[in-house]
Amino acid sequence: NAGVTQTPKFQVLKTGQSMTLQCAQDMNHNSMYWYRQDPGMGLRLIYYSASEGTTDKGEVPNGYNVSRLNKREFSLRLESAAPSQTSVYFCASTRQVRISGANVLTFGAGSRLTVL
Amino acid sequence: AQTVTQSQPEMSVQEAETVTLSCTYDTSENNYYLFWYKQPPSRQMILVIRQEAYKQQNATENRFSVNFQKAAKSFSLKISDSQLGDTAMYFCAFMNWASRLTFGEGTQLTVNP
Numbered sequence: 001n002a003g004v005t006q007t008p009k010f011q012v013l014k015t016g017q018s019m020t021l022q023c024a025q026d027m028n029h030n031s032m033y034w035y036r037q038d039p040g041m042g043l044r045l046i047y048y049s050a051s052e053g054t055t056d057k058g059e060v061p062n063g064y065n066v067s068r069l070n071k072r073e074f075s076l077r078l079e080s081a082a083p084s085q086t087s088v089y090f091c092a093s094t095r096q097v098r099i100s101g102a103n104v105l106t107f108g109a110g111s112r113l114t115v116l
Numbered sequence: 117a118q119t120v121t122q123s124q125p126e127m128s129v130q131e132a133e134t135v136t137l138s139c140t141y142d143t144s145e146n147n148y149y150l151f152w153y154k155q156p157p158s159r160q161m162i163l164v165i166r167q168e169a170y171k172q173q174n175a176t177e178n179r180f181s182v183n184f185q186k187a188a189k190s191f192s193l194k195i196s197d198s199q200l201g202d203t204a205m206y207f208c209a210f211m212n213w214a215s216r217l218t219f220g221e222g223t224q225l226t227v228n229p
Contacts, residue, residue, distance in 0.1 A: 031215045040125070042207055043219040050215055058216070090161065094215060103149050103211055107161035 002026055006091050006108035013081045013115045021076040021111050023091030031094045032074035033105065034058075034066060036087040043090060049074055081115045088112050118143045120210050122220035129198045130228050136183075137193045137223050139208030149211040150184065150191045155222075156204040164206070167191065198227045 004025045013019055023032065030051045035043040035058075045058030047066040055066050063085060065077045074093075078085055089112075092105040119142045129135035141150070152164040167175045167184050174182050179199075183192045195202055208220040 033217065035219075040221060042122075042221040045216070045218065048216060056216075059218075088159065092161075092217075103215060104151070104163055104166060105161075105217060110159050 004091055004093055004106050004108040006089075006111050008111060009109065010112050011114070013078075013113065015082060015115060017081050017115075018077065018079050019081065019113075020078075021089055021091070021113075022073070023075065023093075023108060024073045025091075025093040025106070026072065027093065027095070027106065028071070029093035029095050029106070030071065032068065033092040033094075034064075034074070034076045035090045035092065036060065036085075037090060037110075038087050046076065046089075078113075081113075083115045086113060086115045118145075118148075118210050118212060118216075118218050120208055120218050120220035122208055122223050124223045125221070126224045126226070128226040128228055129195075131198055131200060133198055134194060134196045135198055135225065137195075137206055137208075137225065139191045139193070139220055141189050141191065141208070141210045143189070143210065143212070145212055147213055150182075151209040151211065151217075152180070152182070152191075152193045153207045153209060153219075154202075154204045155207065161207075165193065195225075200227050200229060203227045 007022045033048040034046040049055045049068040052071045091108040094105045148169045150167045154162045165177045179196045205222045211217045
């Protein structure tokens, strides 16, 4: 059982380049998330998808786009990378139901992105 | 919009002692979930404990317990009998009814031998 898989784990980009971070989960979760983590700022929500076919902006969506390709996959795209997007990115997923203890997020291992 | 505040960027404790990490949040919602996550140097996010807002009883998981004060919008984490392996960044998090999860800035906890 792989859980949440993110690729790539490391990436170095030049300013202006584009790239896509891939995320896949095999737990039949319906909600998926992308966060970025910067020193002293915790994890900030970029975008999330409460269910297949829907996406919503989080706290810091500018400069990013997302695609909920199917129930398993949720990708994050940087169309024109900027140094301010240097960060560690985390994908996460959860089963969205209204019962006790069912909304715990499972996180991927993180992707470290450096934009020069 | 919901916000989560952790006012202690760093804390330290001696091994075997007890430490409390603070967290406050702001929301207009009545039904929600609260969490504490731990992030060791490996960077993996690990759930420590969770609390449903509709439950008045404070959650407990072995050495970890919370003090949930709904009216005050406070959700502190108490770690008893601290161990060296508890050294990590700890994040408080709030989840609303739509499963949107918001994190605090984190508290770096160091357990000293």
